[in-house]
Every structure is written in C-alpha cells, then in structure tokens.
Amino acid sequence: MTNRTITTEATARSETTPELATVEANVKAEGGEATAALAQARDRVATIRDTVTAVSADHIQTVDLQVADATEPFGPDIDARYQATGRLRLKCVPETAESVVADVTDAGGTVETVQFQIHDQERQQLQDDALTAAMERARQKAERLAAAEQLAVGDVQNVTTQDVDGATGMERIVEDALDGPDADLSPTPIAVSERVEVVYELTEE
Structure with missing residues (x-):
C-alpha cells in the first residue's frame, strides 16, 4: 500500500x-606620451591614498593601471593621444562609506560602485x-x-x-545613486x- x-x-x-563596504573607483589622466599619462594617473592614485583618511593604507588596493591610445580602434574619445586609467579598491566599515566616496571624489577620482557585504x-x-x-x-x-x-x-x-x-x-x-549629489550610501x-x-x-x- x-x-x-x-x-x-x-x-x-x-x-x-553589513559588516564591510567596498568602494570601487578610478582616476583618468591624458597626455601626448603614454609615459606622461601613466605618471599623472599614478600621481592621482597617490593623491587619493593620501586624501582618504578613513581607510588604512593596507585596505587601499590599486587593482589596475593601463593606458589606451586614442588613435586605435575603440580607443577613448579624447583630444590627447593617450589616456591612462587607474582603478582602486577601498575597503572600509559601512558607516564610513559615505565619507570615503566624498574623499575620493574631492581628490579627483570617480566612484563606480559601493558594495555592502557580510563575511x-x-x-x-x-x-x-x-x-x-x-x-x-x-x-x-x-x-x-x-x-x-x-x-x-x-x-x-x-x-x-x-x-x-x-x-x-x-x-x-x-x-x-552615485550619479546624484544626494546619494544614499547608508548601509541597509x-x-x-x-x-x-x-x-x-x-x-x-
């Protein structure tokens, strides 16, 4: 049965x-020579490292630094010959994410995403x-x-x-939300x- x-x-x-916030950001620099563009991008990365006081140095990582030729197919639409881009990843506690975004922006960087996570x-x-x-x-x-x-x-x-x-x-x-001045970065x-x-x-x- x-x-x-x-x-x-x-x-x-x-x-x-959330227990952790990860801010992904980038800086861009242009120049007539690739080395000049790269050097300027490195300087801007260094400026962000010095400006963001809410994150310790070992929690700021340069994840990529590259240069693109504007004369190549699919190259950047810029007046100069070369554009260098540096990408950074900053890890902080969620409560400081808003101030980190503000510091990065004030230092000349562009914030791409803010990601809240747990372990x-x-x-x-x-x-x-x-x-x-x-x-x-x-x-x-x-x-x-x-x-x-x-x-x-x-x-x-x-x-x-x-x-x-x-x-x-x-x-x-x-x-x-990062596109506007009233971005809500409070952790939920x-x-x-x-x-x-x-x-x-x-x-x-």
Missing part, C-alpha cells in the same frame, strides 16, 4: 547589518536561520491541512531547497531568503 503524503512549500527570510561565516548563519524558519513554516502549513482531514503529519519524506535572494541578497551594490540590512518544498508522510491521528 502506498503511503499517503502531503507536500507544502514555505519561504523564510533572515537579515543582518562568509555570517552568510552561512543567515542561510541556516532562514532554512530552519522555512522548514518550521512548511510543517505548520502541513499540519493545518492534515488536521482538516483528521490526519497527522509524520516524518519528512523529501526536501527540496531553493535560494531566493533577489534584490535583497547577499550584497547590496550602489551604482545609480542584507537579507537571505530560503524556499523549501517538503513532502511529509500522513498518518492517522
């Missing part, structure tokens, strides 16, 4: 405040908490449905899980959602 079962779905969410251990805890809450909701739903038929919910027969992070997932990236909670589909055995009460 085939055991009777019931299948329910549930979703739960767990959230926490891997905290991410795993969020997922565990959301999954536990989703399983509890799925069982409660199954028990309500079973009680309507004078039945009881038994053991779990099968579980399928799915991440449903969406727009409130593990990382919040600020891009469009990072949330994780988990969805489960659970198959339970049905038993007589």
